[in-house]
Amino acid sequence: MSFTLGKEERIKSRKSIENLFREAKAVRSPALLALYHVPTINTEHRLQAMFTVSKKNFKRAHDRNAIKRYLRECYRLQKNILNDLPGPLHLCFTFTGRQLPEYEYVYKKVGAALLEIDRIMKSTPKDETPSQEK
């Protein structure tokens, strides 16, 4: 059980990000959109995540910073939910709400999304991976 979230656990490569947005599947809920994707390249790190907030919904930079900090913190404390999964996984959390949220609200939303992803990945073990290598 580790609670770290260093540079290696975040997605920073431009190609990985483009791949993720092109091929990922989504788990939607009000005010939060979670994308997940099994990567085919650069698999040395098992679990990687990224966090975004739309500039359209939040004009001021300090609001976007605050929401991204909330998302990062909540993911850091709850990412051990996905520890049982075998393969590597890329994640992207996008906050789609219109108002500045409370910390508790974000915590619950991220936890629910992680549980949902865990459930889906376990129920469909290896049918998805070959098709994505194209």
Place this chain on the structure above:
RNA sequence: AGAGAAAAAUGACUUCAUCGCUCCGGUUAAACGGAGAGGAAAGUCCGGGCUGCAUAGGGCACCGCACCGGGUGAAAAGCCCGGGAGCAAAUUUGAAAGAAUUUGUUACAGAUAGGGCCACAGAAACAAACCGCCUUCGGGCAAGGGUGAAAAGGGGGUGUAAGAGACCACCGCAGUCUUUAGCAAUAAAGCUGGCCAGGUAAACCUUGUGGGCAGUAAGACCAUGUAGACCAAGGAUGUUUGAGCAAUCAAAUUGAAGGGCGGCUCGUCCGGUCUUGGAGGGUAGGUCGCAUAGAUAAAUGAUGAGGCUACUGCAAAGUAGAACAGAACCCGGCUUAUGUUUUUUCUCUGAAC
């Protein structure tokens, strides 16, 4: 004393613990140690550094700036300090005109260098004469005339045919004049001018003065390798000169067409094609540029406890840690946004003298 407005200063509240983030040091790897958002980081309105374009050159065009002295700065500027002038308000004084003081404010050169424009109204908008006044009927005059933002100093007297700075006193105005004070802008006094002449330069323009253009996505390096493009050498070509009627031959030259120097021009640099050799851009990205914070889908956060401050409450206690707002090459100025507290100025209300 209270309330309000403006300006200036202040500005993650502070300490500890736990879990974490970015960079640097350290280590085989850890442990560990150090640093880590703002007064505006914002707007991008001005500059400077830095980088490339030729080493950044001349002229024109274009774009700024404009009272005086000092400081900062390479410099016009900007900013700071002090002064001058104009404008506005208040107070005092005065019969009034005005004067003085205080406060605020000013994108403060030139309108006899030049042309342009001044709608409507009005006789007339810089031109004089429509009505008018006088007349010896040739003419003289600009006092009076509903306009307008603006109509060739003011009101009084002399004077006259009627009038007019035509003349006189006072006030106002102007001055490449003189003296005095001041480094200067300028001011005061005198003298001169009858007052030659509206406004607009934040329209063109003139004078003085400054500016080459682009921007870190600048720019440099590494990786991969087919065509094209690039560099070097050689051949050939071009130009000029000489010989020759001419074809052509010999010598000299790297010039010509064209292109670069992001508007034009001068100036300056490169120079068609083929062969051989070199070099290695994009398709694909990465590193540097890059910092006593320094990332690159972009770090400063979360939780708990104590203190402090504010608010609610008789108290116990509870709530909150604010407003504006998040570095992206660096630095200076300007502008705009802004909670609390403090200071200064002004306005209003109340109380006392």
Place this chain on the structure above:
RNA sequence: UGCCCGAUCGUCUAAUGGCAGGACAGCAGAUUUUGAUUCUGCUUGUAUAGGUUCGAAUCCUGUUCGGGCAA
């Protein structure tokens, strides 16, 4: 992040510093048995705050909003 542009009726656009005009749309009326077409009339605007000027959509400055270029 850096560098640049622009803002006029509901929409598309004109306008030397001098009464903000046109088209479409909307509303009302006329024509028609009714509707469409057509005709007549009306309504609706210079993004915002200051300044220069006698006078500002226009000139100057600040702000707000929108858009473009550079991988």
